[in-house]
Amino acid sequence: MNKPVPQELVTSGKLTIPSPDVLGFDPTALRRKYDAERDRRLRPEGAAQYQDIDGELHHYNDDPHITERIERAPTTATIEVAILGGGFGGMLMAARLERAGIRDFRIIERAGDFGGTWYWNRYPGAQCDVESYIYLPLLDETGYMPSLKYSFQPEIFAHAQRVGHHFDLYSRSFFETQVRELRWDDLDARWIVTTDRGDVLRARHVVISSGSLNRPKLPGLPGLRNFKGHTFHTSRWDYDYTGGSPAGDLDKLRDKRVAIIGTGATGIQAIPHLGAAAGHLYVFQRTPSSVDERRNRPTDPAWYKSLQPGWQLERNDNFTKLLVGVRVEEDLVNDGWTELFKSLGELQDGTGASNLSDADMKQLGEIVDFRHDNRVRARCDETVNDPKTAEALKHWYRPWCKRPCFNDEYLPTFNRPNVTLVDTGGKGVDRLTEKGVVVDGVEYEIDCLIFATGFEVSRATYTHQAELEIIGRNGVTLGEYWANGMRTYHGLMSHGFPNLHHMGFTQTGYTPNFTYQLDKQAQHLAALFTDTKARGLRVLEPTKQAEEDYLKLVMAPNGMTEYLANCTPGYYNAEGNAKANHEGFLQGHYPEGGLRFYEMLAEWRAKGDYAGLIVR
Numbered sequence: 300m301n302k303p304v305p306q307e308l309v310t311s312g313k314l315t316i317p318s319p320d321v322l323g324f325d326p327t328a329l330r331r332k333y334d335a336e337r338d339r340r341l342r343p344e345g346a347a348q349y350q351d352i353d354g355e356l357h358h359y360n361d362d363p364h365i366t367e368r369i370e371r372a373p374t375t376a377t378i379e380v381a382i383l384g385g386g387f388g389g390m391l392m393a394a395r396l397e398r399a400g401i402r403d404f405r406i407i408e409r410a411g412d413f414g415g416t417w418y419w420n421r422y423p424g425a426q427c428d429v430e431s432y433i434y435l436p437l438l439d440e441t442g443y444m445p446s447l448k449y450s451f452q453p454e455i456f457a458h459a460q461r462v463g464h465h466f467d468l469y470s471r472s473f474f475e476t477q478v479r480e481l482r483w484d485d486l487d488a489r490w491i492v493t494t495d496r497g498d499v500l501r502a503r504h505v506v507i508s509s510g511s512l513n514r515p516k517l518p519g520l521p522g523l524r525n526f527k528g529h530t531f532h533t534s535r536w537d538y539d540y541t542g543g544s545p546a547g548d549l550d551k552l553r554d555k556r557v558a559i560i561g562t563g564a565t566g567i568q569a570i571p572h573l574g575a576a577a578g579h580l581y582v583f584q585r586t587p588s589s590v591d592e593r594r595n596r597p598t599d600p601a602w603y604k605s606l607q608p609g610w611q612l613e614r615n616d617n618f619t620k621l622l623v624g625v626r627v628e629e630d631l632v633n634d635g636w637t638e639l640f641k642s643l644g645e646l647q648d649g650t651g652a653s654n655l656s657d658a659d660m661k662q663l664g665e666i667v668d669f670r671h672d673n674r675v676r677a678r679c680d681e682t683v684n685d686p687k688t689a690e691a692l693k694h695w696y697r698p699w700c701k702r703p704c705f706n707d708e709y710l711p712t713f714n715r716p717n718v719t720l721v722d723t724g725g726k727g728v729d730r731l732t733e734k735g736v737v738v739d740g741v742e743y744e745i746d747c748l749i750f751a752t753g754f755e756v757s758r759a760t761y762t763h764q765a766e767l768e769i770i771g772r773n774g775v776t777l778g779e780y781w782a783n784g785m786r787t788y789h790g791l792m793s794h795g796f797p798n799l800h801h802m803g804f805t806q807t808g809y810t811p812n813f814t815y816q817l818d819k820q821a822q823h824l825a826a827l828f829t830d831t832k833a834r835g836l837r838v839l840e841p842t843k844q845a846e847e848d849y850l851k852l853v854m855a856p857n858g859m860t861e862y863l864a865n866c867t868p869g870y871y872n873a874e875g876n877a878k879a880n881h882e883g884f885l886q887g888h889y890p891e892g893g894l895r896f897y898e899m900l901a902e903w904r905a906k907g908d909y910a911g912l913i914v915r
């Protein structure tokens with residue numbers, strides 16, 4: 300059922316879609332199936348279906364990795380830059396400042412160490428599905444060779460610590476410390492940063508890199524508080540209860556009935572380890588993930604040694620170019636991410652399809668996606684013994700509707716006699732009881748319930764996610780200013796909030812390699828701070844007009860808007876709420892893509908006129 304898309308689909312710049320027999324599948328029937336699967340998952344309450352973990356559920360957010368609380372006296376200091384967040388974003392910011400000669404900074408981090416995502420997410424099997432050679436930052440500088448093409452969490456966390464030592468960041472960081480308030484002091488042109496440890500820092504600039512997937516969320520299930528068994532969220536894994544380590548071997552689960560809710564990128568990685576260890580495992584599925592081959596392999600030391608200085612940036616640029624459709628001589632990363640984009644690019648370049656109308660390009664893109672989806676779905680039939688289970692594990696949405704997954708152990712887990720897939724047909728779990736989970740009137744009694752249900756993602760609750768209050772010029776809070784969505788200039792700054800810089804993805808240029816983006820942003824900000832210091836400037840703030848114009852640019856509907864509007868619900872598309880399209884994680888991005896966005900910033904800097912900013 301899955302013939303390659305023939306090049307002859309496009310001849311002399313004209314697209315002709317052959318009959319389903321020739322093509323090997325029926326695009327119209329597939330489109331109908333995708334629409335029907337989406338429709339039965341749409342919920343009127345959208346993102347409000349999720350339960351916040353405040354109040355009596357706050358323990359889901361506690362740090363299980365701190366063994367002893369750090370005791371220290373409060374600090375009062377006047378500094379150049381305060382960096383909120385000690386994940387790769389904050390660390391890259393610090394490293395780039397250090398390199399630029401701005402050494403007067405502090406990192407403030409809620410966790411007990413550096414690492415961000417990789418500090419918190421220590422669930423068994425946690426792995427980065429972007430290649431380690433481009434994902435792990437500062438490899439050139441630290442001289443570290445990742446052991447595998449795709450690194451697991453312990454290696455990534457250790458690398459964060461390595462970067463911390465290499466750039467002497469530990470001595471300039473406060474751990475187990477939460478910023479409670481940022482208040483702009485207009486007279487002094489500084490932010491007053493106060494923390495839950497009584498610190499008061501007066502900072503010329505504040506950079507927030509607090510992460511976009513940091514606050515666990517739970518499904519708002521009836522009975523959530525009634526469950527009497529053991530329970531935790533995957534990003535706060537409880538190894539005291541399960542035994543084992545991120546490498547697996549969860550030996551304390553041998554006699555336990557375990558349930559996991561959620562089959563996204565996290566669930567896919569943890570489930571094989573739970574299946575291998577638990578007395579019995581119930582996997583509660585609402586929407587299946589698309590799970591392609593992992594194809595991991597050890598690093599070849601001779602190859603790694605042969606790489607010339609600057610190789611990592613070159614490799615990253617090569618990856619990013621491919622993903623935005625720029626033709627490259629060689630696909631250096633050559634994996635599941637680049638394959639998908641290459642197939643569309645090859646069709647365009649090899650056949651004159653670049654002359655196609657937008658409507659034809661859309662149709663061609665759909666055929667390429669369907670072909671890919673068919674191949675991934677066929678893996679379920681090839682791997683899973685029980686045909687009903689295999690069918691239930693097939694995804695029915697296009698590749699960028701949800702994070703594509705790559706894993707070789709996930710599908711075979713469902714051949715284990717101790718593993719049951721409870722497919723909820725797109726409805727989700729009905730409710731919890733004292734003893735377990737109810738679906739379609741059947742109660743599944745369990746000892747332990749693990750939530751692999753993702754993270755709070757909503758523009759309107761940005762300060763809630765970052766867990767702090769930000770009071771700008773004229774006493775307006777950022778929460779108030781962004782009540783109807785994020786408003787920025789270049790994705791980095793907002794009117795009324797001078798010298799406050801946000802690192803992240805929204806309203807910037809998207810590419811799936813987050814550390815690439817964070818490094819580009821860190822380099823941009825370090826260059827900006829160096830220049831303003833040299834010119835004796837104290838205040839940078841976008842004009843209202845510049846912000847308005849930029850918003851129009853990033854919020855204008857683009858190809859991705861329509862693509863996501865037709866997707867199955869998820870956090871990429873604000874749970875399928877088309878009216879709130881700008882609220883989705885992948886919406887509101889620089890229309891020309893990740894590569895052009897950072898080129899645009901560099902060109903903007905090179906002009907040196909601070910266009911769009913009020914400078915004092």
Ligand code: NDP
Nearest residue numbers: 426427428518561562563564565585586702727728752753
């Ligand atoms: P997601 O938000 O992607 O997944 C949450 C899961 O919970 C979904 O399967 C969702 O189903 C399910 N769910 C929610 N409510 C219910 C319910 N009531 N009943 C049943 N199921 C429910 O979170 P993840 O933690 O999996 O991933 C978050 C992100 O983290 C990824 O998208 C990725 O960006 C990143 N990540 C990256 C990795 C990497 O390799 N680099 C690895 C892991 C995570 P439904 O789909 O129907 O909403």
